[in-house]
Amino acid sequence: MPTRRAKQPEQLVALAAMLDRDLATLRREVEAYPDERDLWREVPGVPNVGGTLVLHLTGNLQHYFGARLAGTGYVRDRPAEFARRNVPRPELLREIDAARAAVKAGSSAVGTAQLAADFPELVGGSRVKTGDYLVHLAVHFAYHLGQLDYHRRVVTGMNTGVDAVRPVELSSARPAGQR
Secondary structure (H helix, E strand, O other), X not given: OOOOOOOOOHHHHHHHHHHHHHHHHHHHHHHHOOOHHHHHOOOOOOOOOHHHHHHHHHHHHHHHHHHHHHOOOOOOOHHHHHHOOOOOHHHHHHHHHHHHHHHHHHHHXXXXXXXXXXXXXXXXXXXXXXXXXXXXXXXXXXXXXXXXXXXXXXXXXXXXXXXXXXHHHOOOOOOOOOO
């Protein structure tokens, strides 16, 4: 008899949907740079270039959701996220796809009891509940996604957005007449 899988907690389903939507936005941001070299263009007073932000965000999710929650075996090299330069756009897009897969795998591996338990890794030298830390990861992602949007606009001179954070991309979105 196959084992029955516990239903995913609703708040985790919503959080995973938001991260997936934001990863789709991250992809659109990367694709919106007309010249991929601009992803690596430095701006005085701005600590991170676009490409660095992509590497950091995708490495972060692949580590915490993939390796720590889903046991994917991903090995993070955080210093390289900030040191690497001129990573080609196709490689950045592959990292985004891998992060999407990690979020899906990690969120599928977590149940209600685990959300209330401590995250399986010390975070900044502290113990944090898994549910709290996953919310933190989503907020952290959104913070850096905004930085990437501004970096792109500054280095390209384009004032157009990429239709970020669309509610219609959430997993629960459906036509207005549908319940």
